[in-house]
Amino acid sequence: MVEYRLTEAEENFADIIWANEPIRSPELVKICEQKFNWKKSTTYTMLKRLEKKKIFRNKNSIVEALVKRDDFYAGRSKIFVEENFDGSLPRFLTAFTRTKKLNRSEIQELQKLINEYKEEM
Numbered sequence: 001m002v003e004y005r006l007t008e009a010e011e012n013f014a015d016i017i018w019a020n021e022p023i024r025s026p027e028l029v030k031i032c033e034q035k036f037n038w039k040k041s042t043t044y045t046m047l048k049r050l051e052k053k054k055i056f057r058n059k060n061s062i063v064e065a066l067v068k069r070d071d072f073y074a075g076r077s078k079i080f081v082e083e084n085f086d087g088s089l090p091r092f093l094t095a096f097t098r099t100k101k102l103n104r105s106e107i108q109e110l111q112k113l114i115n116e117y118k119e120e121m
Contacts, residue, residue, distance in 0.1 A: 002067050003053040004075040012036070013046050017056055018069040025061045 006014060016031055017023060023031075025047070032043040047063065050056045055067045067075075085091040102110070 002055060002072075002075065004072065004079055006050075006053075009036075010046065010050060013043075014050060014055060014072070015069075017050075017063055018065060022062050022064040025058055025063055028063055 013032070013036075016035065017028065020028070020031070025044075028047070029038075029040050029043045032038040032046075033040075036042075038046075047056065047058055051058060055065065055072065056063055057066050081087060081089060081092050085095065
């Protein structure tokens with residue numbers, strides 16, 4: 001099972017991989033050296049951590065996602081709603097719209113999602 005919780009450093013690292021995948025591991029090392037000032041060993045340690053969480057795979061020096069970015073963030077969002085709003089999307093939206101009113105475009109987009117994903121009654 002995928003672990004959807006990442007540290008800030010892991011998330012920043014994951015974003016680099018998602019943006020560049022598939023990527024050769026030596027190229028990933030170069031990017032991380034430039035962006036984070038990491039040593040080669042730090043990059044490979046971080047990669048191993050995310051491989052252990054079953055988010056990425058490094059096979060034959062090619063790093064690619066086992067979990068796509070959108071799927072990862074969807075899983076994290078689900079956990080957030082479950083932990084903070086007892087799994088209730090309406091409770092989440094109620095809390096969200098207390099401080100931010102939805103504009104016409106957002107309402108139309110939400111209505112489209114409701115129509116597309118509603119269960120058959």
